[in-house]
Structure formats: C-alpha cells, structure tokens
Amino acid sequence: MTAPLGAPLLEARDVTVRAGGRDIVRNVSIEVRTGEIVGLVGPNGAGKSTLLRALAGARHVSGDVRLIGTPMGAVDRRTRARLVAVVEQLPEAPPAMTVRELVALGRFPHLGLLRRQSAHDQNVIEGALRRAGCDAFADRLLGTLSGGERRRVFIARALAQEARLLLLDEPSANLDAEAQAMLFELLRAVATEGAGILVVVHDLTSAAASCDRLVLLRQGSVLAAGPPHDVVTAEHVLAAYGPHVSVFEHPTSGIPIVIPTAAAR
Amino acid sequence: MQAALGTVGPIVLGLALLACVCVFALTRGAAPIPAGTAAALALDQLPWITFTPDAPATWQRIIVDVRLPRVASAILVGAALSGSGAAYQGVFRNPLADPFLLGIASGAALGASLAIVSPLPIDSYGFGWVPASAFAGALLTVVLVTLLARSGGDVDGVSLILAGVALSSICSAVSSFILLTGGQKAQPIFAFIFGGLNTVSWTRVVLAAPYVVGGIAVLGITSRALDVLQLDEEQAEHLGLHVTRTKVIVLAAASLMAAAAVAVAGIIGFVGLMVPHAVRLAWGGGFRRLLPLSLIYGAAFLVLVDTFARTVIGPQEVPLGIITAFIGGPSFLVLMRRRRRWLL
Numbered sequence: 001m002t003a004p005l006g007a008p009l010l011e012a013r014d015v016t017v018r019a020g021g022r023d024i025v026r027n028v029s030i031e032v033r034t035g036e037i038v039g040l041v042g043p044n045g046a047g048k049s050t051l052l053r054a055l056a057g058a059r060h061v062s063g064d065v066r067l068i069g070t071p072m073g074a075v076d077r078r079t080r081a082r083l084v085a086v087v088e089q090l091p092e093a094p095p096a097m098t099v100r101e102l103v104a105l106g107r108f109p110h111l112g113l114l115r116r117q118s119a120h121d122q123n124v125i126e127g128a129l130r131r132a133g134c135d136a137f138a139d140r141l142l143g144t145l146s147g148g149e150r151r152r153v154f155i156a157r158a159l160a161q162e163a164r165l166l167l168l169d170e171p172s173a174n175l176d177a178e179a180q181a182m183l184f185e186l187l188r189a190v191a192t193e194g195a196g197i198l199v200v201v202h203d204l205t206s207a208a209a210s211c212d213r214l215v216l217l218r219q220g221s222v223l224a225a226g227p228p229h230d231v232v233t234a235e236h237v238l239a240a241y242g243p244h245v246s247v248f249e250h251p252t253s254g255i256p257i258v259i260p261t262a263a264a265r
Numbered sequence: 266m267q268a269a270l271g272t273v274g275p276i277v278l279g280l281a282l283l284a285c286v287c288v289f290a291l292t293r294g295a296a297p298i299p300a301g302t303a304a305a306l307a308l309d310q311l312p313w314i315t316f317t318p319d320a321p322a323t324w325q326r327i328i329v330d331v332r333l334p335r336v337a338s339a340i341l342v343g344a345a346l347s348g349s350g351a352a353y354q355g356v357f358r359n360p361l362a363d364p365f366l367l368g369i370a371s372g373a374a375l376g377a378s379l380a381i382v383s384p385l386p387i388d389s390y391g392f393g394w395v396p397a398s399a400f401a402g403a404l405l406t407v408v409l410v411t412l413l414a415r416s417g418g419d420v421d422g423v424s425l426i427l428a429g430v431a432l433s434s435i436c437s438a439v440s441s442f443i444l445l446t447g448g449q450k451a452q453p454i455f456a457f458i459f460g461g462l463n464t465v466s467w468t469r470v471v472l473a474a475p476y477v478v479g480g481i482a483v484l485g486i487t488s489r490a491l492d493v494l495q496l497d498e499e500q501a502e503h504l505g506l507h508v509t510r511t512k513v514i515v516l517a518a519a520s521l522m523a524a525a526a527v528a529v530a531g532i533i534g535f536v537g538l539m540v541p542h543a544v545r546l547a548w549g550g551g552f553r554r555l556l557p558l559s560l561i562y563g564a565a566f567l568v569l570v571d572t573f574a575r576t577v578i579g580p581q582e583v584p585l586g587i588i589t590a591f592i593g594g595p596s597f598l599v600l601m602r603r604r605r606r607w608l609l
Contacts, residue, residue, distance in 0.1 A: 056503060057502065057503070077507060079505075084503075086500075091500055092496060094495040097550055101549075101551055105493055106504070108493050112489075113490060114486065161504075
C-alpha cells in the first residue's frame, strides 16, 4: 500500500470511543495526509490519548477508520504494523534491554519470526538511532536512561519501523527546550519524506509553531480544526481552557502564543 | 551480525563446559573410571564412531547402562527445565517465573501420579502414559495459575507466584495422598515427589526426548516474538504481534518441556529460575541468545549437580530436588530482593 504526497493516509469519520459507560470521544472526524503533521491539542481529559490509541488499534471504536482507503479492521496486523508506528505516552521499557535491542524491535513487522536481519535492516536501525539522537547511548540498558533519553529511544524505534503514519502521544514531554525543538525538526524531516504524523501535544504554543494543522478537542468532541492560526484563537482557548490562559501573536512570525493570563497583565 | 558473533562465543564455551562436565560425571561413582577411558566408552556408543578402549567389561556396563543414561537424562531434564523457565519468564515478564514456582512441576507430577495408579497400560519401567498425563497436568496448572493471577486483563507478578505456590502445595498434597493410599502400585510416585535421576533408564530418556525437542523447536521459532513480548501488550500489538496467540503457543511448548522433565526426574525446583538468570546476567536478555544458552548451561548445570547428588554421601543418593532447592532457595530470595530493578 502506497500513497502519493498529499493523499490521505488516515481518514477517521464519526469516531466514538466508549469506556466505563460514557463516551470518552464523541463523533470525532480527523484526517492525516502524507507529508503533514497534525497536532491533537486540548485540555487534560479531553480525550486526546484515547482518540490516538483508538486510531492506532481501531478497537472498541464505532465509526469509520480507514488506512490508505482500506477499513482499519480489514488490514491485517503485520501490514498495519508496517504502515503505522505508535509511540504511547509512557511505554514500558524493559530495564535489562539495550537501546539498540529495543530499536531493532521496530523491524519486527518487516521480519516476522524467521527472516534474518539483513544489511538493510541494520542500516535502518543505525539510521534511526542516529536521527533520533540515540547513537551515543545505543548500547546502554533502558533501565539506566533519563526520561528524555527514553522518549528519544521510542521515537527511534518508530523510525526503524519505516511506517507511513506515525501516531505519537506527547513525544515532547520531559524534553528540554532544545530537545523539543530538535524533535519537531526531526518530525518535519520525516513528514517531508512522505510520512504523515498525528501527534498529541500538550503545549499549545509549540503545537501551533510546529504543526500544519491542529485539532482542538474539548470533552471528547472537536471544538475547532484547521491551520494553527484558525484554531488557537482567543475565543477557542477561552472555551477550551477557561480564562486563566490568553493568546498573543508572535511579533514577527504571527504564530499564536499561549501564556497564563496573570503573566500577561 | 554483531548479535550473532556475541552468541557464538558463549555457545562454544557452554558446549565445551558441557562436554567436560559429562566426562567428569562418567568418571565418578563407586568404581572410578579414568576420564579417557570413560569418554572413549561413551563415544563408542555413537553409531558412526568406533572406539575399542582397553577396558574391563564391567566398566563398559557401568558406563553404558548406568552412568550414560543418567548423564543423558540430566542433559535432557536440565535443558528442559531452564529452557521452559526462560520461556515462562518471557511470557509472564517476571524473572521469578519457573516451572516449580508456578506450580507446573507439581501439576505435572500429579498428572504422572494419576497415570501411575490408573488402569492405563504401563510398561515395566512405570512409564508409558506417564509423560502425556504429566503434560495434561502441566497444561491444566498453567491455565489455572494464569487465570488465578489475572486481574484487569493483565497478569500480576506477585499474584502469579503466590497462585503458583498455592497450587503447587495442593497438587503435592494430592500426589502424597495417592502415594499413601495407592499401595504397591503407587510406589514410583515417591520418586516424583522427591525428584531425582536415580530411577532413570534409556527407555525414559527415549520416550521423553521428543517432547523436549518439540518444545525447543517451537521456542526457537517464537524467540523473536518473545523479545517483542518483553514490551507491554499494547506495544507488542502495535508491532504486529498476535499477543494472545503467541503466549498460548509459548506456554504450551514450555509446559510440554517441563512436563517431560517431571516425567523423567520428578519435581526438581529452581533450575529454571537460576540458569536463565545467570545467563541473562552474563550475556544480556535477548531471547535469541538467552534460549540456546539456557538450554546448554542448564544441561551442564544439572549434570554437575546430579554427579554431586549421587557421590557426595555415596553410595547413598541425595535427591536432586533437595540439592537444587538448597542452591535455588537462596538465589530466589536474592532475586526477590532485587526484583524491582528487573521489573520496572
């Protein structure tokens, strides 16, 4: 399955996720095309992570989720794993596994049980380690890594998967300002190569600065969707987050900046 | 490539160690036999090698009929126990999982005990249906222990061991009851409860070997999936692994091996705990390395311990299960204290 640049990779229509007797996500439609970064934003408990997980597995979900035109349910497990890489918010990291071993597991969908790692697989693994900035600690055990290093390792595994669609849940949490900027540069490069990226971002300012489109969730529903400028507005931010935060425009780039209202006075 | 080279060294080392330990085992006993002669007599048994060492006929009988089946069964049981231990640890993501601590060995022993006192045909060695019935007992226990430890979709590590220990006690109690009330026919159960290789024979080795080899083959094929299973279920699913199916297959294969070990040697605890752990400490945790190394070092370990068991207060034997418990109990406690580091 391939798709030309700009073609829809993921199309989700009227997705509803029920859990614990209530709708965590209600009638959400979302689309990710090749070459673009779509940011999923919203206050805590808006259903961002739930939606992302639902899209990743398309289980316990009502609605129509398509991967390159095919209903998600009809895509077999391994094909799906070759097309979609998922990095959850706090994935468990087996402490006694090395960084390189974990990243190499990204090749599993391509290798299956019996195929041996080829030179190509090795190159992909080393390339993923390098791009995600993990080559310096590739032989260390996962149990010895800092929170930020661990994030990058899972990004590296997603890269090693060579997937067309990346679903990332807050990959920039625990990263310092420089590492955050480098992460979004990396995601931009990966998108330019033809991948589509759906990323949950907590920080509205960095989401607006780094994503092509944003989807703002509130209480499980889409409050606004579109280019950052149209989504991160004073009106939407007030509706989603309340009066404690305010929106400004960056003086030269015009990118919306969200800061605490108290600090802006 | 790097991983492959990193595996070959320890494998060669392990095989050399295994060979040395085997020769040592063949020389030891009531009649000491020189290492060269013992090795030659043993190699002579291989179909494509002919040695005619200058040795008395009694030596040949001792090697071929007494010590060699014992070494062969120690290899089989040691490999089966530590291989299945490594697999259980992988599936349950719990370094304390072991056929004995999970109650699987006792379940298998109960299955074997029932076969012995049942009207099913049994050959003169008290075997026949024993391995199959032990396998049924092992499978039933592994299903029970998994269900008992399950809470909210995931298997809790502590509950798993607690459920295993409880089931183990129940199964052992029932086996003991059968032994006490089963009369003369039930006497072989005694050997299962204590665990040892003093009752082995070539027949047993030959009957149990296919179970072990089959289990090893399945584990070999699924070892990459076991690496993926070290991640949580959600990640494993995202990487395209059929998690439930893989777990069922691996548990069945591991239980087949554990049951075969019990059918040959009775309950021998802690081998499946200690050997994979030592291998992991020395060479890291990847299953494609851990599995073959656990098999080899497990075999060598048990050959050595069994030699000790039959010679230390010779001619009387110390049951093998007592010695492994003596070494394994403390290692379990050490592991338990350090468990957090390995689990988190």
